[in-house]
Amino acid sequence: MAETTADVDTGYELVELYGGAMKVLIPKGFANMGTPSGHLNDKPKFESIYPIPDNQEVFRSTSTKTNIIIELVERLEPGSYTLPEEVAAQLETSSDTNKEELSAVLYHLHDMCTSNGDTYEILDLPKPYPVQLIPSPAYTCQALVTAKGKISDTQRLLNMLSDSTQQATSTSTSTSTGTAGTTGTTITTPITEHESTSTCHFFLVRLAQYGTDILVYINVPHDMLEESGVPGAVAQEEMRAHDIMANMMRSLGIIDYSLFGG
Structure with a gap:
């Protein structure tokens, strides 16, 4: 998992990922969720405070709920997935002619949201944006993600290291006793579903020759900031997320390509 190797830029640390096979700048003040203490410079985890899959690296701000998820997945190939019509229709407004690549970006984002039962609105359509140290196509995208009436896997991660929260339910049942000679009456009272929003700043690096997509999500939950x-x-936190993305895209590098089975 992640290990810090150097302090390169003010406010950031150069962190090794996946046992040193990759590297990237991570903001100081972010906890490494793959280590018991959360310190960026800890050795690989033995027992994580969150069950993080081996293909992920996760970091979380210690002052806000903003978090970074880096994930390695099988590359989406044309014909291997179907983009929902309403999502695909949004690409018609894009001036980029490489619709296959842009569709892959949107499908990854769509899959991330819908697998947790969340809904989303695309704020910025996918567009090419080069990663300086990796000579492969890369793209950015931004969406507003809404979780309603539950705590999804995404929201559970966002709430880590915070006060525990109760999962919202759709109804509440209470029992009251009527006048003498009447039986207790059960009253079901609807409760307004809790709705939480976050902004997902997303970029994708496509390694065609290794059959791999590198996904990076920078999630900015709004609830604690609004409260x-x-x-x-x-x-202010959104501006910080843009800065984090810019630093990650200029510093993300691959040291050992055998990580991808090559």
Whole structure:
């Protein structure tokens, strides 16, 4: 898992991923969720505080719920997936002619959201954006993700290291006793479903020759920021997420390509 090797940029640390096979700049003040202590410079985990799959690296801000997920998955090939019509229709407004690549970006985002039961709205359509240290096609995208009436896997990760939260339910049942001679009456009262939103800043690197897609999600949940009462807290954290993405895209590098089976 992740291990810090150097302090390269003010506010960031160069972190080794996947046992040193990759590297990237991670903001200082982010916890490594793959180690018991959460420190960026810890050795690979023996017992994680979150059951992180071997194909993921996860980091989380210790001051906000903003988190970074890096994931290695099998490359999406044309014809191996079907993009929902309403999502595919949005590509018609894109000026980029490489619709197959852009479709793969949207499908990864769609799959991430719908697998957790969340809904989403695309804020920025996918567009090419080069990763400086990897000579492969890369793309960015941004979406507003909404979780309603439950805590999804995504939201559970966002809430880690915070006060525990109760899972929202759709109804509440209470029993009251009527006047003398009447039996207790069960009243079912609907409860407004809790709705939480987050912004997902997403980029994808496509390694065609290794059959791999590198996914990077920077998730900015809004609830704690909105409840803080600090003016402009959400906008400030969104600007920080853009800075994180820019630093990750200029620093993400592959040291050992055998990680992908090559």
